[in-house]
Every structure is written in C-alpha cells, then in structure tokens.
Amino acid sequence: MRIIFADDHEVVRHGLRFYLERLADDVEIVEAGTFEEAFAKAIDGPPPAMILLDLRLPDIQGMDGLERMRARFPRVPTVVLSGDLSQIRIKEALNRGAAGYLPKTLGGKAMLRALELVMAGETFVPSLALDEGNGTAGDYDPTAPLSSLTPREREVLSHLIEGRANKEIARALDIKEITVKVHLTKLFRKLKATNRTQAVRIALDHGFSA
Amino acid sequence: MRIIFADDHEVVRHGLRFYLERLADDVEIVEAGTFEEAFAKAIDGPPPAMILLDLRLPDIQGMDGLERMRARFPRVPTVVLSGDLSQIRIKEALNRGAAGYLPKTLGGKAMLRALELVMAGETFVPSLALDEGNGTAGDYDPTAPLSSLTPREREVLSHLIEGRANKEIARALDIKEITVKVHLTKLFRKLKATNRTQAVRIALDHGFSA
C-alpha cells in the first residue's frame, strides 16, 4: 500500500510517518519535500492508496496542488495537511475534493483515527469547521473569496500586499492609475473589504501568496 | 539530562524527539504544548540542560517566551524553533540570548549537528541569517522594530491590522483622529513603512500579534 506524503519540513514528515506506519502492515511511505517531487513519485509506480499534501509547499500556492492531484488521481483520497485552522481554508479544501483536512495540532490518537477514517473512504472534517453552526454538515461555503479573483486582480493584490501605492502599481503594470482603482474597487467587493488595508489582512488570512 | 521542549504541534514534537533522543544516553525529554506548561515543568525538577522553544505558542507572542526563559535560566542554552526564516526574526532571537535558531526545514543530519553544537556551548546560526553579507558574524541588527513600539503604538497597530480607518481607531480609543495620525506617523518611522498597508505587512511579517 503506497502513501504519498508531501511536506517541506522534515520534522513533520518524521513525526507523521510514525502514525502512517501504523495504518496497515504493508505500508510504503513515499516522502516528498515539494509538490513536483510528490507528483512525479505518485505517477511513477503503483497507484497510491492515499495522498497527503501540506498546503504550504515551496513550489505551489494555495489549493493548486490539491486540484492537480485530484485531476490526476480522482479516485485516490487526498488529505490536506495544514497548521492553519481557519474555517475558510478547511471549507475550500473540502469543496475541492479533499478527503480530509488534518490540522497539525491534532493529537496522536485522533490523528490515527482520522487517517483510518480516510482510508475507509470517509471524509474527515475537523470539528472546527462546523463551529459556526450555520447548517447541516454538507453545505460548505462555495464562496472561496480568493478563488473568485481574476488574474489581473490577483496581480494587483500582490502589489497591494507589498504596500505599494496606486501610482506605483500603475507604473508596474503599465496601466493608468484610475484603472488600478477600478480593479481595487472590485477586489474590495469580492473580499468584503472596505479599504486596502483590510484587503491585505483578509488576503493574508486566507493564505494568499504570490 | 533534561531537555525542555515546547511546541504546540504534536507531530513536530514527535518528529524532533527522534533527534533529541540521539543526543546522549540519558536524555529525558520533557514535552509541553504551551509556554506556561514548559515554564512550570522547567522550574519543577532538576535544572534542564537545554530548552527548545517554538516561537508560535498559543499563550505567548513573539519573543516574550524566550525572554522569560532567559531571565529564569540565564545559563541554560535556549534554542528557538521556528518555521519562519526571515532574517529579522533570527537576529532578534539571537540578540535576546537564544543559543540557536533552528528552522523546521533543517534536514535530519543538520538538525542533529546543530543540537550537538548547542549542547557544546556554541551558538547555532542558520546560514540564512548571514545571506545579506553585511559584515562579520557578530553584529546582529539591534533594532528589533516591533519591540521599540510604545504600548499605545501597539494598540493603534492592532487596529490598523484589522483594517480600521483612523476615524474608527479614534473612536475605539476615545481620542481625536489627529492623535491617531500622530501615532501612525511615529509608527511608520519605526517600522520603516511609508503607509499603513506596508505597516500591516511588516508587522505581520515580524510576527506581531495581539
């Protein structure tokens, strides 16, 4: 039984391997420090029984890795591993087909049980995801704020996060300042921000990178 | 030989324990998930030979934990553990007497060697800290930007990070808007920011919380 496991921290890989080895007798753990490495190893060899993906890998941003894995291995349960506990990201991952969302804070026995659950074909949802108690367990919020942004808006946002002024952004993108403002107004609406500073905060909270 | 080890992620504790056990024959590893737990366990019992502190613990912010440990156990090497590789934080930790700064990305053998180094009374400085090549190994930047803030400035900064407008901040603190501006101008100078958005970015980068 092959398990692909990508995390850029060796300590974490070492720690989690302890649990993975206890999942079955014939476990083969394939470790990777980057997404591309994990992807290559997943393709090259027998089909994996489970894929574990850290959300913060050096060569991908956000949920892209999850989506690529899902596209290539639609029937293999893919579990997202993260230190981030924000409800938004949990929902986002589950919406994109993750078979589970494992907080790194999860205790030993809970971690093992969660992994067994996933191997059994279930979806593991950390209790935090339902804290806000707004409905049945099934209806994850389909509005992942960051994913609704257009490429240009993303680009503007990245400059925003660097603290650049509209004028500077305009120069960098070779467009007029007023156009930057238009992008920003739309950006704020999508992120439910009322100003640029709030937008930066929200974007960083939701794991924006790049 | 007692080693105190605080990290809120069980996986990390498990992973690092593997290396710690290999440091000597009679190693007793005392794990803790919070700073207070670690502090209590450190005091209660024989003096520890080494203290390992994650920078992001639920009950402390920033370098406070390091300082408290240093104050109570000035002769015990205290190593900071972090996933954050920013030069600023490395320098800040070393300035406050840390015996080393261990990135969680550190590979197995390197991790072991770094720990041995510290146990031998040396200071482990990750190579990243010196990347900018500005001088000899000894001159860490003494300007920890966040620590130079006054209490009021911190308070203003916390509102800033929430994306609140000057007017709102003024109302929240029950002072005039112009006073908020004065605080901000000083804040920007200390953080080397040119506007509020940049200040938020810098503060978050440097691990500001509260």
Place this chain on the structure above:
DNA sequence: TTATGTCTCATACCTTAGTATGGCAACGTT
C-alpha cells in the same frame, strides 16, 4: 450573433491618509 466577462480608461466628486510643526500635561529617572 448575442451575450458575458475581462481589461482598459475617462470625468467628476468626496473622503481619508499622511506630513510638518508646535504646544501642553503627566510620569518616572537622574
């Protein structure tokens, strides 16, 4: 083809942010 979405820019307008300079009061240190 029509419709939809993205990106661009414009005019007009108002609000907010930020700087410079200086004064006043409270507090703790030397």
Place this chain on the structure above:
DNA sequence: AACGTTGCCATACTAAGGTATGAGACATAA
C-alpha cells in the same frame, strides 16, 4: 529641578484613496 518619554491635541496643508457611472476593445462561450 531638569530631563526624556509618552500621550494628547491643534492648525494647515498636500497627496492619496475610494466611489459612481459610463464606455470602448477584445476574447470566448452559448
């Protein structure tokens, strides 16, 4: 008592941010 720091406020000003509305160019999907 003199000093430094912090915190509060003021006037005056310039610069930047943000909204509303409309419109043309382009590409792509229905």
